[in-house]
Amino acid sequence: MFNKKIDRISPYVPGISAESLKDRYPDCIKLASNENPWGPACSLADCAHVPIERYPDYTAHPLIHTLAKQLSVSPSQLILGNGSDELFQLIALATICPGDAILSSECTFSEYEFVAHITDASFVAAPLVNHTISIPNLIARITPHTKLIFIANPNNPTGTYVSHTAIEQLLENTPPHTLVVLDEAYAEYVTAPDYPRSMALVNQYPNLMVTRTFSKLYGLANLRVGYGIANPTIIQNLHKVRQPFNVNGLALECAYRSLSNHAFVQKTLTENTRGAAYLRDALARYNTHIPPSEANFLYIQFNDRSIDHLPDDLIRRGVIIRSMKRFGQTNAIRVTIGTSAQNERFIKELHACLTTP
Amino acid sequence: MFNKKIDRISPYVPGISAESLKDRYPDCIKLASNENPWGPACSLADCAHVPIERYPDYTAHPLIHTLAKQLSVSPSQLILGNGSDELFQLIALATICPGDAILSSECTFSEYEFVAHITDASFVAAPLVNHTISIPNLIARITPHTKLIFIANPNNPTGTYVSHTAIEQLLENTPPHTLVVLDEAYAEYVTAPDYPRSMALVNQYPNLMVTRTFSKLYGLANLRVGYGIANPTIIQNLHKVRQPFNVNGLALECAYRSLSNHAFVQKTLTENTRGAAYLRDALARYNTHIPPSEANFLYIQFNDRSIDHLPDDLIRRGVIIRSMKRFGQTNAIRVTIGTSAQNERFIKELHACLTTP
Numbered sequence: 001m002f003n004k005k006i007d008r009i010s011p012y013v014p015g016i017s018a019e020s021l022k023d024r025y026p027d028c029i030k031l032a033s034n035e036n037p038w039g040p041a042c043s044l045a046d047c048a049h050v051p052i053e054r055y056p057d058y059t060a061h062p063l064i065h066t067l068a069k070q071l072s073v074s075p076s077q078l079i080l081g082n083g084s085d086e087l088f089q090l091i092a093l094a095t096i097c098p099g100d101a102i103l104s105s106e107c108t109f110s111e112y113e114f115v116a117h118i119t120d121a122s123f124v125a126a127p128l129v130n131h132t133i134s135i136p137n138l139i140a141r142i143t144p145h146t147k148l149i150f151i152a153n154p155n156n157p158t159g160t161y162v163s164h165t166a167i168e169q170l171l172e173n174t175p176p177h178t179l180v181v182l183d184e185a186y187a188e189y190v191t192a193p194d195y196p197r198s199m200a201l202v203n204q205y206p207n208l209m210v211t212r213t214f215s216k217l218y219g220l221a222n223l224r225v226g227y228g229i230a231n232p233t234i235i236q237n238l239h240k241v242r243q244p245f246n247v248n249g250l251a252l253e254c255a256y257r258s259l260s261n262h263a264f265v266q267k268t269l270t271e272n273t274r275g276a277a278y279l280r281d282a283l284a285r286y287n288t289h290i291p292p293s294e295a296n297f298l299y300i301q302f303n304d305r306s307i308d309h310l311p312d313d314l315i316r317r318g319v320i321i322r323s324m325k326r327f328g329q330t331n332a333i334r335v336t337i338g339t340s341a342q343n344e345r346f347i348k349e350l351h352a353c354l355t356t357p
Numbered sequence: 358m359f360n361k362k363i364d365r366i367s368p369y370v371p372g373i374s375a376e377s378l379k380d381r382y383p384d385c386i387k388l389a390s391n392e393n394p395w396g397p398a399c400s401l402a403d404c405a406h407v408p409i410e411r412y413p414d415y416t417a418h419p420l421i422h423t424l425a426k427q428l429s430v431s432p433s434q435l436i437l438g439n440g441s442d443e444l445f446q447l448i449a450l451a452t453i454c455p456g457d458a459i460l461s462s463e464c465t466f467s468e469y470e471f472v473a474h475i476t477d478a479s480f481v482a483a484p485l486v487n488h489t490i491s492i493p494n495l496i497a498r499i500t501p502h503t504k505l506i507f508i509a510n511p512n513n514p515t516g517t518y519v520s521h522t523a524i525e526q527l528l529e530n531t532p533p534h535t536l537v538v539l540d541e542a543y544a545e546y547v548t549a550p551d552y553p554r555s556m557a558l559v560n561q562y563p564n565l566m567v568t569r570t571f572s573k574l575y576g577l578a579n580l581r582v583g584y585g586i587a588n589p590t591i592i593q594n595l596h597k598v599r600q601p602f603n604v605n606g607l608a609l610e611c612a613y614r615s616l617s618n619h620a621f622v623q624k625t626l627t628e629n630t631r632g633a634a635y636l637r638d639a640l641a642r643y644n645t646h647i648p649p650s651e652a653n654f655l656y657i658q659f660n661d662r663s664i665d666h667l668p669d670d671l672i673r674r675g676v677i678i679r680s681m682k683r684f685g686q687t688n689a690i691r692v693t694i695g696t697s698a699q700n701e702r703f704i705k706e707l708h709a710c711l712t713t714p
Contacts, residue, residue: 001533017417044407052580055371056578056581118450207358222407222410222413248607249580250401254409
């Protein structure tokens, strides 16, 4: 009955929720899914007027026009998804033909490989260099079958980024029938001056698509809303494979209201910078390597020990972080930058784990 | 860049929202999408505790266990979707191989044809008989390539249903590699005694899947949550192609709370029966044929006139109903059974439209 392609799919393992552990560890904290520790940019109470018995009206809602204005693009260059996850799936559904390949990197967001499997595309992973996506390694792997190139920028889980010039170099070396997808889920956290000016690139290259999300900076992960920016022809074709009610109406309204909460955005960014500095400083006493992160999380590699048991040990102390075992990294973890209290708690419990025999 | 299959897709045309017309027609009513006119079975205020900055935890949430208990099935027989729409897509993604066909009926829910297009399956539509899905017509069209058979029961837009015996007959004549999908979006409205006892059939036939939704009786269309019931092997395979955060956390919580609002359910069903009787009675003065409806809407066929302009005329009078033109029916409309006030308003405006030259 089933298509054999699904045998290749290994189920995604989400971060353990604090909810699911609350009976055993009532005071547990979750630093495992790069959520916003300061909550959402919009209160549910502000959306009480949304009629939840009505189907969402994707086109009449002001979200797309407001986003377009903020990004200085046309509304016809925008599409919304049930999280960025769904956008990656729409992109693959609209483009992949039998025999096509999806190119991305090793040690990156697992969703790109997932959409390769569900569309029966082959998946090619270019090696990182210094925990960073390598544009030369990607270019070297482009073939006539490469239909999509996915780049997480900054990269999840390593936190590193690829520069404007490097992305330009990739686009100059990509054939016109190959779509480059820049997944900028963490773009708003970036401070590096040479980070891609991706809206300019979208207007310059007809085979570039950029995706962003309300799940991170705006703290709406539970509502599921991401968006994509590309030229109108691409967007029009993606709309064809989109379910008519793919984004729920509360997500539309909360996302729209979040866009104007500048104070929340500023606070999140300031606290994220402060938290990153605190964690780096506190972790300096261990023999670790932490690649420079432009996002709201740190990739922490322990140079002198296996930390196989660390994720489980931390859970027993009420701290949920992310193991990097699924990437074959048994000496690394990924930790979301939390509130000051959460960061201190993590450091305290980490120290206990590392020093308890 | 794009797969040619998408050229076959004609975009879904959703019901026009009252929201989108409120400037021109402030008092307009929508009877076009079979939503619950009594609102949702759960207030958003009861879900204020849901942390919207956290990713939804699909498996830890009590919804699946509560549903399983209510349906007397095992939780391993259940899967949730971003509306039933997404479940149909997951079913097609998991099963369709090159050369496969999807079988369904003419004049039925358009989503089945949509998922055929996005998975590049051919789509075969069996003719209705007396506005009712014909099991003999379906059986006659099963070939070795038929991978999926979709049956809306009750059928949308005609409101008619197929009996337990008829579905049994279909299952007895369906090869084991062909999955029969019973879309029971309106099941809770049905009063016919010989409506399929589909949970019993699911336990008897390993190639049967049933889908239901919280969008209709429970009034949660804007939140997007549907569910599917089948044997655990099918469910396990569908989970493989499911995005990890496909259902948002507010939908999980509202659906869970709605299940225990028995008073709301009772009121909705009583008022629906009353409204259907009122509408039938009021429409008897025109020369119409209205097939018996087991759902929350009526399919109204005008025997003696073309009603090409009626949907637009009604909009100009502030009443949104659904044209049946996309099914090639220029003399029929579909109307959701509303509150008493809405039903009376519809009849009043309809009369004005039909009698104004």
